[in-house]
Amino acid sequence: xKPRRSNLSVPGHLQKMHAKAKDSNADVIMLDLEDSVPLxxxxxxxxxxxxxxxxxxxxxxxxxxxxxxxxxxxAYRDLLEVAETAGHRIDALVLPKVNNAxxxxxxxxxxxxxxxxxxxxxxxVGLEASIETAEGLLRAA
Numbered sequence: 001x002k003p004r005r006s007n008l009s010v011p012g013h014l015q016k017m018h019a020k021a022k023d024s025n026a027d028v029i030m031l032d033l034e035d036s037v038p039l040x041x042x043x044x045x046x047x048x049x050x051x052x053x054x055x056x057x058x059x060x061x062x063x064x065x066x067x068x069x070x071x072x073x074x075a076y077r078d079l080l081e082v083a084e085t086a087g088h089r090i091d092a093l094v095l096p097k098v099n100n101a102x103x104x105x106x107x108x109x110x111x112x113x114x115x116x117x118x119x120x121x122x123x124x125v126g127l128e129a130s131i132e133t134a135e136g137l138l139r140a141a
Contacts, residue, residue, distance in 0.1 A: 014048075
């Protein structure tokens with residue numbers, strides 16, 4: 001298991017920050033498609049994150065991508081395009097604002113379907129649930 005002493009969150013739409021992040025001392029780089037990205041830049045950010053995942057050498061860093069919340073119009077494409085195109089280059093997808101087990105179940109089923117079509121031996125993409133609301137905390141207990 002790789003160390004996770006520090007986590008650097010990087011806005012998905014700012015390519016120059018991706019390059020700086022890969023050279024940082026952080027153990028984990030989280031490319032963020034959610035809160036740090038303006039609404040009008042969501043689709044461009046997704047494409048930029050995929051480009052950076054494929055084009056940059058992340059070394060031994062743990063690399064995650066925080067997709068948009070599942071109750072937004074962006075989450076489906078985030079999960080699908082990132083996992084299909086660059087899933088072999090990330091350690092996990094971060095699911096924000098998880099309020100119940102159904103959110104994780106839905107993302108897991110989608111990810112499993114995508115991974116069934118990938119080359120045998122490709123590493124599985126993990127899922128990290130981020131509980132950010134009182135509802136999510138109560139339902140997690």
